[in-house]
Amino acid sequence: MKLVCIDCGQEIPSNNFKYHCTCGGLLDIIQDFKTYDTELLKQLFKERLSERMTPYASGVWRYKELIFPELPVNDIVTKYEGNTGLYFPELVKKYTGLKRVSLKAQSENPSGSFKDNGMTVAVSHGKFLGYEKFTCTSTGNTSSSLAMYASMANADSYIFVPDKDISINKVLQTVAYGSHVFSVSGTYDDGIQFLENYSDDLELYVCNSINPFRIEGQKSIIYEIAQYLNWNLPDWIVVPGGALSNATALGKGLHDLFTLGFINKMPRVAIVQAEGASPFHKMIAQEENEIIPERNPYTKASALNIGNPPSWKKAKDILDRTNGITTSVTDDEILDAKAIIDRTGIGCEPASAATVAGLRNLVSQQVIDKDESALCILTGNILKDTDALNDYHFGESINANFKNPLQPTSLTYDSIQRYILNLQR
Template sequence: MKLQCVDCKNTYSMDDFQYQCECGGLFDIVHNFNGVDTEKLKHTFQERLAERMTPLASGVWRYKELIFPEVQEEHMVTKYEGNTGLYQSAQVRTYTGMKENVLLKAQSENPSGSFKDNGMAVAVSHGRSLGYNKFTCTSTGNTSSSLAMYSSMAGCKSYVFVPNKNISMNKVMQTIAYGAKVFSTEGKYDEGIEFLQQYSEELGLYVCNSINPFRIEGQKSIVFEIAQYLNWKLPDWIVVPGGALSNSTALGKGLQDLYELGFIDKLPRVAIVQAEGASPFHRMMATGSPYEPEREPNTVASALNIGNPPSWKKAARVLKETDGVTVAVTDEEILNAKAVIDQSGIGCEPASAATVAGLKKLVDHQAIDKEEQALCILTGNMLKDTDVLKKYHTEQHVFSNPIVETLLTKEEIAAEL
């Protein structure tokens, strides 16, 4: 394994681990997969589905050879993350206009309730292998709660920076409950990243944001698990929400690994969905204009409320490699899609629902053929933001389901049946 800069392509040894190149670019982790026996690994991954109470029971560490083969078991942190459900939904299929069943990968079923666990298990494990016992991140919520959980599991401390507006307090309370020290800041998510880039080394903190390439390596496991569940035959499209764009980056990196090693025989196309109020990446890709951060991001989907996603260059590479597309959706489109997902019995937080809202818009605009197959990644649990739930169902929206006040008479109840 070695580090390679996304921008200048310079490489560095893992003995010189850092988050950014001297030129300012982010790093990829480059593996030496020479001699990998794909069929043997398929068999190994299948056998590990029977593991219990060992790190290899994890839906991340199951794929250890493709993620972090050098890690020692004593440093591996796990809460058996991954192993999340892959569902079909007739309601979602009808809503999006697709003829084939739409698959939903419910990363919301992870231990802390979001897809961040896949990457965080690996990042914290790597930090431990370097001797760190203090971990940090800046977050709109899901990253912080995941980091706090894994740090506590490892017997370590965590220090979290969150913006003081446009976030879900459910996620902040979860972070506090897991034992993290939380700092509320006047600035935006992006300013927290800049602070950690400048001072983390001096403060003895190991950074677990998506600027850390080990986070991306862990999140690759999401697509590994999808491919294994589908017997190594992926759908035509994978649709992912775009906040910090780490999930898009990890998805693309995992797809390239699978394709180059012969686990899959074709690359699916990737669609990245942003909220209209925080869509600098979509704006750049749709118009061909230079990248410009969103100065005042604003969306009800707090996990997407990022005006300057640090992984935008990596995400652009993913779209080029997969002939992918971007789309932006309104808050109302997100909330209506969320209601459909919730009422299908699966459920998700608003940012997750952006994938289904985006799929619907792409089908409506004929960018995705309704005859194709699509998979939407749901990134967070529906209870991550109960304020949004309450507001939607107590106001007039397309799929509102208000509570019925009753004097408990038979006639009243019969009228509602």
């Protein structure tokens, strides 16, 4: 395993862990897979599907050889994350206009989001290095995931959240796990800058996406999808784009699988951002090579409310490797897509629904052919943002096409029968 700067290519000794190169670039982990036998690994990963109550029962650590082979098993901090559902709902197929579409429900993770796949590796690495204090800045899902894993590791966590435009549900979850939570004026991006400046002095191990071990853990999402589908992936992988760590990780996982021969074709990656927080999409659409940060981003999909995504260079590289694309969607489109996903019985938070909204638009624009196949990543649980649910179904401020309000009625047979009969007409 090597740490390599994505900007200048300098190699950093893994025993001298840092988040940035001396040139300021982010670091990437380069694994040495030369000695691996793909067929033997496939058999090993299959056998581990029957594991119970060991680290290999995790949908992340099942693939330890591809993620962090050097880590002692005793340092693994796990809650058996991963192993989330893969679904093929007819309602979503009809809504997107695509015959073959599936949903990977990372919302079924222990803390309710995809962050657990990366956080188990980051916290395990921090524990291995001897850290007792962990930190992140977060719009919600990262904070609740870190708080959970730090508590499991008997460590302290110190978390910085913006004082507006975030989901209180996620903050409450973080507080409940025992984290020290700071509500600060400013944005997610300001919090990242603070941790980059002062985390070393405060002896804090940073668990944001600037940490390459987070990315290694999140790769397991695509490994798990590929294994579930017998190593035959769809034409498109559609992911929401906030900090861009998920797109980076999934793309890196695809590259691993293709390089090792687990898969024989590289799916294309589509990154979907909310219109109100879409600096990466604008950069790609305008064919620019540098991102222009958005100082005051805003979207109702709070997990996407990031104006200066730290992993944009890595995400751009993934688009280049996979012939990928970007798009943006409105909040109304996101919330309508969420209502459709919720009605399938799977459910998700608003940021997750950006994938289905984006896929629908890309199909209608004939960017994605209706005969192609696609998989959408759902990143967070339906209860992560109940304010959005309340506003959509019970409020008046959102143009909701699939509103499902409460039905005031008297509790009599005739009134209930009349309502049911009206539904059947």
